[in-house]
Amino acid sequence: MGEFDLKDYLSRRRQVVEEALERIFPAASGLEKKLIEASRYSLFAGGKRLRPILCLAAAEVAGGNIEPVLPAACALEMIHTYSLIHDDLPAMDNDDYRRGVLTNHKVFGEAVAILAGDALLTEAFDYLASCVDEGISAARVLEVIRIAVKAAGYRGMIGGQVIDLECENQKVSLATVEYMHIHKTGALLSASLEIGAILGGGDRERTKAMKTFGHHLGLAFQITDDLLDVEGDPTLMGKTPGSDAAKNKMTYPALIGVAQSKTAAKEHVESSLEALSGFGEAAEPLRAIARYLLVRRG
Amino acid sequence: MGEFDLKDYLSRRRQVVEEALERIFPAASGLEKKLIEASRYSLFAGGKRLRPILCLAAAEVAGGNIEPVLPAACALEMIHTYSLIHDDLPAMDNDDYRRGVLTNHKVFGEAVAILAGDALLTEAFDYLASCVDEGISAARVLEVIRIAVKAAGYRGMIGGQVIDLECENQKVSLATVEYMHIHKTGALLSASLEIGAILGGGDRERTKAMKTFGHHLGLAFQITDDLLDVEGDPTLMGKTPGSDAAKNKMTYPALIGVAQSKTAAKEHVESSLEALSGFGEAAEPLRAIARYLLVRRG
Numbered sequence: 349m350g351e352f353d354l355k356d357y358l359s360r361r362r363q364v365v366e367e368a369l370e371r372i373f374p375a376a377s378g379l380e381k382k383l384i385e386a387s388r389y390s391l392f393a394g395g396k397r398l399r400p401i402l403c404l405a406a407a408e409v410a411g412g413n414i415e416p417v418l419p420a421a422c423a424l425e426m427i428h429t430y431s432l433i434h435d436d437l438p439a440m441d442n443d444d445y446r447r448g449v450l451t452n453h454k455v456f457g458e459a460v461a462i463l464a465g466d467a468l469l470t471e472a473f474d475y476l477a478s479c480v481d482e483g484i485s486a487a488r489v490l491e492v493i494r495i496a497v498k499a500a501g502y503r504g505m506i507g508g509q510v511i512d513l514e515c516e517n518q519k520v521s522l523a524t525v526e527y528m529h530i531h532k533t534g535a536l537l538s539a540s541l542e543i544g545a546i547l548g549g550g551d552r553e554r555t556k557a558m559k560t561f562g563h564h565l566g567l568a569f570q571i572t573d574d575l576l577d578v579e580g581d582p583t584l585m586g587k588t589p590g591s592d593a594a595k596n597k598m599t600y601p602a603l604i605g606v607a608q609s610k611t612a613a614k615e616h617v618e619s620s621l622e623a624l625s626g627f628g629e630a631a632e633p634l635r636a637i638a639r640y641l642l643v644r645r646g
Numbered sequence: 647m648g649e650f651d652l653k654d655y656l657s658r659r660r661q662v663v664e665e666a667l668e669r670i671f672p673a674a675s676g677l678e679k680k681l682i683e684a685s686r687y688s689l690f691a692g693g694k695r696l697r698p699i700l701c702l703a704a705a706e707v708a709g710g711n712i713e714p715v716l717p718a719a720c721a722l723e724m725i726h727t728y729s730l731i732h733d734d735l736p737a738m739d740n741d742d743y744r745r746g747v748l749t750n751h752k753v754f755g756e757a758v759a760i761l762a763g764d765a766l767l768t769e770a771f772d773y774l775a776s777c778v779d780e781g782i783s784a785a786r787v788l789e790v791i792r793i794a795v796k797a798a799g800y801r802g803m804i805g806g807q808v809i810d811l812e813c814e815n816q817k818v819s820l821a822t823v824e825y826m827h828i829h830k831t832g833a834l835l836s837a838s839l840e841i842g843a844i845l846g847g848g849d850r851e852r853t854k855a856m857k858t859f860g861h862h863l864g865l866a867f868q869i870t871d872d873l874l875d876v877e878g879d880p881t882l883m884g885k886t887p888g889s890d891a892a893k894n895k896m897t898y899p900a901l902i903g904v905a906q907s908k909t910a911a912k913e914h915v916e917s918s919l920e921a922l923s924g925f926g927e928a929a930e931p932l933r934a935i936a937r938y939l940l941v942r943r944g
Contacts, residue, residue, distance in 0.1 A: 379825060380805035382812065434764060439756035458737035459811055462760065463804050466732060469764065470799035473771045477792050486784035493791065494775050501768035502685075506761050507678035513757055514680065527677065 354636040358396075361404065365397040368418040369425065372475065386456040386464035391429050394447055399424040399536060402565075402634070403544035406558045409630045412548025416482030420492060420547055423475035424540050427500050430468035431536075433461055435509065472496070484547055492543040499539030508532025517596050525598050526567070534566030541565075541634075557623050564620035565638055571613040572641045574599035578606060617642055652934040656694075659702065663695040666716040667723065670773065684754040684762035689727050692745050697722040697834060700863075700932070701842035704856045707928045710846025714780030718790060718845055721773035722838050725798050728766035729834075731759055733807065770794070782845055790841040797837030806830025815894050823896045824865070832864030839863075839932075855921050862918035863936055869911040870939045872897035876904060915940055 369391060376384040400421035407417040414421075436443040436451040437458060443451050453461035476496055480489045498504055508531030515528065541562040545555040578601045600609040620638045624631045667689060674682040698719030705715040712719075734741040734749040735756060741749050751759035774794055778787045796802055806829030813826065839860035843853040876899045898907040918936045922929045 374800065379809045379812070379822070380800055380829075383800060383805060383808040430764075434760055437757075437760065439760060459735075460808065462732055462735065462737060463808055466728075466764075466767065467799050467804045469767060470795055470804065474792055474795040474799070477788050477795070480785075480788055486788050487778075490775050490778055490784050490787060494772055497768055497772040497775070501765050501772070502672065502678055502681060506765045506768065507681060510681040510758065510761055511677045514677070524677070531678075 352632050352636045354633070354640055357633055357636070358401065361401045362397045364404070364414070364418075365400040365421060365425065366392075368400075369422050372419060372422055382456065382460060383463055383467060386452060386460045387429075387468050389455060390433050390452045390464065391426065391468065393449060395425065395429070397425060399428050399540040402537065402562070402637070403540040403547075405633045405637075406541040406544030406550075407548030409558070409624075409627055409634065410545040410548030410550030410554050412550075416479060416484055417544060417547045419475040419478045419482065420543055421540075423472040423496070424536070424543070426468045426472040426475065427496065427505075428536060430465040430472070431500075431505055431509075433465040433468070437461060440509075440513070469500075479547055488546055492546050495539050495542055495546070499535040504531055504535030504539070505533075508535070515598055518598075520598050522603050525600070525603060529567065529570045530563070533570055534563060537566040537569065538562030554627075557626060561620050561623040561634060561638075564616040564623065565641075568613050568616035568620060568638065568641045571600045571609055571616065572644055574601055575606065575609055575613070576644070576646065577601075614642060650930050650934045652931070652938055655931055655934070656699065659699045660695045662702070662712070662716075663698040663719060663723065664690075666698075667720050670717060670720055680754065680758060681761055681765060684750060684758045685727075685766050687753060688731050688750045688762065689724065689766065691747060693723065693727070695723060697726050697838040700835065700860070700935070701838040701845075703931045703935075704839040704842030704848075705846030707856065707922075707925055707932065708843040708846030708848030708852050710848075714777060714782055715842060715845045717773040717776045717780065718841055719838075721770040721794070722834070722841070724766045724770040724773065725794065725803075726834060728763040728770070729798075729803055729807075731763040731766070735759060738807075738811070767798075777845055786844055790844050793837050793840055793844070797833040802829055802833030802837070803831075806833070813896055816896075818896050820901050823898070823901060827865065827868045828861070831868055832861060835864040835867065836860030852925075855924060859918045859921040859932060859936075862914040862921065863939075866911050866914035866918065866936065866939045869898045869907050869914065870942055872899055873904065873907055873911065874942070874944065875899075912940060 373388065373391065374384055376382075376388060403421045403424055404414045404417055407414055432446060433452045435441050436446060437453055444454050445451060451461075452464060456464065473493060473496070476493050477489060479492070480486050500506065508528050511524070511528040512532055515524065538559055539562070541558040542555055545558040550558070577599065600612065604612070617638050621635055624635055671686065671689065672682055674680075674686060701719045701722055702712045702715055705712055730744065731750045733739050734744060735751055742752050743749060749759075750762060754762065771791060771794070774791050775787060777790070778784050798804065806826050809822070809826040810830055813822065836857055837860070839856040840853055843856040848856070875897065898910065902910070915936050919933055922933060
């Protein structure tokens with residue numbers, strides 16, 4: 349079990365996702381050319397494809413194949429990409445660079461960046477719906493659409509983003525910061541696993557275990573992300589260390605200190621692994637991803 | 647047939663839609679309070695509710711009841727509202743007022759306005775999906791979700807909006823302006839009718855007739871809207887006449903003159919009525935709406 353080659357697994361899966369995105373996403377043409385160009389710019393800007401990879405892994409753990417789940421995996425990446433484009437806007441985080449390249453609005457202008465985000469979000473629901481063409485039942489497909497809305501809307505990502513904006517430059521409790529992260533990033537990560545499990549044919553119990561795994565993974569991911577901002581390697585990271593502190597963002601280290609943050613990350617990784625205890629070999633990629641968070645350097 | 651009281655019909659149907667929106671849309675509470683407040687501000691800012699009304703009317707023409715279709719009708723209004731919030735942003739049309747009140751970003755700030763729009767769009771897909779709880783088959787519900795995406799995304803509203811931005815201050819052909827309108831406003835109007843027909847249990851032929859009706863209605867609506875900007879009554883309109891010309895927008899009167907624009911509007915109304923020729927009394931509200939476009943003053 350310790351032999352699992354995570355780096356190789358992630359690189360192969362990333363390739364699978366890239367190819368699926370290329371296959372299903374339209375080429376830039378016609379009068380709407382600029383809109384599709386702008387969408388493609390951010391969609392193919394070198395993300396880790398973590399949400400689609402988790403979705404596909406969950407489908408396999410649930411006993412399914414990855415092929416019929418690929419459109420949903422792509423949809424999750426599109427929702428993630430739209431949220432990054434909108435978060436980077438001048439009215440929001442006002443970022444000029446992401447992953448070392450200019451942000452969408454710096455290249456295409458604010459108006460097109462807003463619309464490209466809107467379009468990625470909109471079209472994501474067609475890709476989710478299209479899983480019905482892959483032989484998955486309409487009832488299951490509708491269920492995952494509703495889970496995606498819950499994770500992306502008021503009760504999830506957008507809700508968390510508003511709380512994040514409201515908390516800026518304010519002294520807030522650890523409970524509020526945790527609530528914000530569970531919504532802003534945790535909800536979509538967790539939904540990626542839940543959606544994969546449902547589309548992979550998982551029963552209620554397996555799906556629930558996936559969701560619990562995702563909840564703890566999301567928090568461990570956020571805490572280790574905050575820790576990297578304090579002690580990460582800038583050459584491996586997509587951003588400059590210290591940028592959270594400079595923006596007066598409420599982070600785990602700022603709230604509870606580095607040592608306690610590390611303990612909290614470890615506990616969440618352990619809880620995430622516990623959620624997978626009922627699964628065998630098939631869950632090994634998910635276990636490896638969770639364990640990796642404790643040794644990540646970028 | 648000439649006795650149909652359109653004003654009374656629209657006012658009663660508007661009431662039905664308002665009540666449904668109040669029932670299904672969450673109250674502002676919790677940490678996401680401001681986001682829901684901002685969404686409600688624009689959602690309940692006194693729209694005509696044209697898209698939901700068309701959707702419900704189409705469901706009845708197809709032989710269905712309006713109750714199971716109400717969540718979809720609300721979803722269409724949410725998609726329309728999100729598009730108005732984003733269109734009004736400083737980076738887009740930069741409008742301070744809409745329907746006589748301050749635009750969303752003037753009240754809640756740009757960041758929250760962007761997110762409120764994002765949230766309305768996202769949640770709309772849950773309301774569409776929720777028609778399955780009203781006894782409509784999952785297959786039909788998935789079909790309307792995909793129609794909504796097509797009408798709202800690249801191939802519809804957002805595509806049209808980008809073309810509109812690209813055409814600003816440029817000399818463009820009538821064909822391009824028509825293409826832009828069919829996408830920017832026509833697609834969602836037409837989809838409202840198609841979605842209503844499908845959810846109302848309509849067969850393929852009836853659904854297609856509804857879509858054709860919506861296509862011509864959308865163009866007639868746009869042309870008469872452009873004409874109002876030239877010769878409308880400012881006390882009845884939500885905007886100041888002459889504002890299109892001031893913004894150098896390519897309008898029908900600017901391209902083909904007032905007289906020819908009137909002829910074109912009349913022809914589209916006639917074509918829309920023709921599409922309804924196979925329907926009886928049940929289609930009377932739709933006929934009245936189409937005819938009204940030729941005598942509207944605001």
